[in-house]
Amino acid sequence: MKLALVLARAADLPAACALTEAAHLAGDEVAWFAMDDAAPAVVALIAGPHPPWLGDTDVTLCATSLDRRQLAGPAGARVGSQDDHAALLAWADRTVALT
Amino acid sequence: MxxxxxxxxxxxxxxxxxxxxxxxxxxxxxxxxxxxxxxxxxxxxxxxxxxxxxxxxxxxxxxxxxxxxxxxxxxxxxxxxxxxxxxxxxxxxxxxxxxxxxxxxxxxxxxEPDPARRVLHLLRPAAPHPRLGPSDYLVRLDDTGPVLATGHGAPFPPGPLTWPQLVTLLGLADLVVTW
CATH class of the missing domain: 3.40.50 (Rossmann fold)
Known part of the structure; x- marks a missing residue:
């Protein structure tokens, strides 16, 4: 299964992490698009001692959401646009929108 | 696509x-x-x-x-x-x-629920209860983890779920909605 997670709320990050780890253990592919309130939370996650499954997760951060908060994308993270959001939904078999 | x-x-x-x-x-x-x-x-x-x-x-x-x-x-x-x-x-x-x-x-x-499709509803704490179709699953996202509240034909009984079990339900659903 190709699982997409759309994140727009920081408070949902723990659930997103648990779901992503479980999906990887099941052999699923997982990709994230993080915007709005979730973008700075994901920046902090990547910048910290991030869990091993994060390296297997395709993460894109919304550039507009970062710019509005005067944040830069951390090393190794892709900074993209709403086109990446659209591409993610086109790619996935299932989408969990934590918006 | x-x-x-x-x-x-x-x-x-x-x-x-x-x-x-x-x-x-x-x-x-x-x-x-x-x-x-x-x-x-x-x-x-x-x-x-x-x-x-x-x-x-x-x-x-x-x-x-x-x-x-x-x-x-x-x-x-x-x-x-x-x-x-x-x-x-x-x-x-x-x-x-x-x-x-x-x-x-x-x-x-x-x-409007569609009886022909299975929707997995993920319910955050304090979110309003959604309308359910006859084959829909309802999973509460409690602070302690996911809890299967309603799951007609689900492979797990109502009650606390592991995250891998929630991934299984994702694969069985036609659509996932988080409230």
Whole structure:
């Protein structure tokens, strides 16, 4: 299964992490698009001692959401646009929108 | 692959409505058909109004009517940011973008359940209970983890789920909606 997670709320990050780890253990592919309130939370996650499954997760951060908060994308993270959001939904078999 | 995407906006905060409308407009960029459920009262800022006008001019639905669950492949429900813990560890009830005392907007009508499809409803704490179809699953996202509240024909009994079990339910559903 190709699982997409759309994140727009920081408070949902723990659930997103648990779901992503479980999906990887099941052999699923997982990709994230993080915007709005979730973008700075994901920046902090990547910048910290991030869990091993994060390296297997395709993460894109919304550039507009970062710019509005005067944040830069951390090393190794892709900074993209709403086109990446659209591409993610086109790619996935299932989408969990934590918006 | 082109998709049929629905965006249901249940936020009262104008900043959240703008973000939802920005997302809805962006979702058209790969050819998806987008249906946005939003009331005129929610479209309270120039940015939100411009996005709505652009979507409508491209032939996408923008209005208070509920999206059809019969052919929707992805559904994003945008709600206000409730109290919770931010990445920095602070309670975000008073953070930027949060709504101070505003009631969540619930456009009517509710999406009509489709008996032919199985929807996995993920319910955040304090979220209103959605309408369920006969084969739908309802999973509460409690602070302690996911809990299967309703699951006709589900491979697990009602009660606490592991996250791998929730991934199994994801694979069995036709559509996932987080409220």
């Amino acid at each position: 082109k998709r049929r995407v629905a965006v249901v906006i249940r936020a009262a905060d104008s900043a959240r409505v703008e973000e939802a409308m920005r997302a809805a407009l962006g979702l058209t960029l790969r050819g998806a058909t987008v249906s946005v459920q939003v009331t005129p009262a929610q479209l309270a800022t120039p940015l939100a109004l411009r996005a709505a006008a652009a979507l409508a001019s491209f032939g996408h639905h923008v209005g208070p009517s509920a999206p059809s669950l019969s052919d929707t492949e992805v559904l994003e429900v945008w709600t206000d940011v409730g109290p919770g813990v931010t990445a920095e560890g602070a309670v975000d009830g008073a953070a930027e973008g949060a709504v101070d005392g505003a009631a969540e907007v619930r456009p009517e009508p509710e999406p």
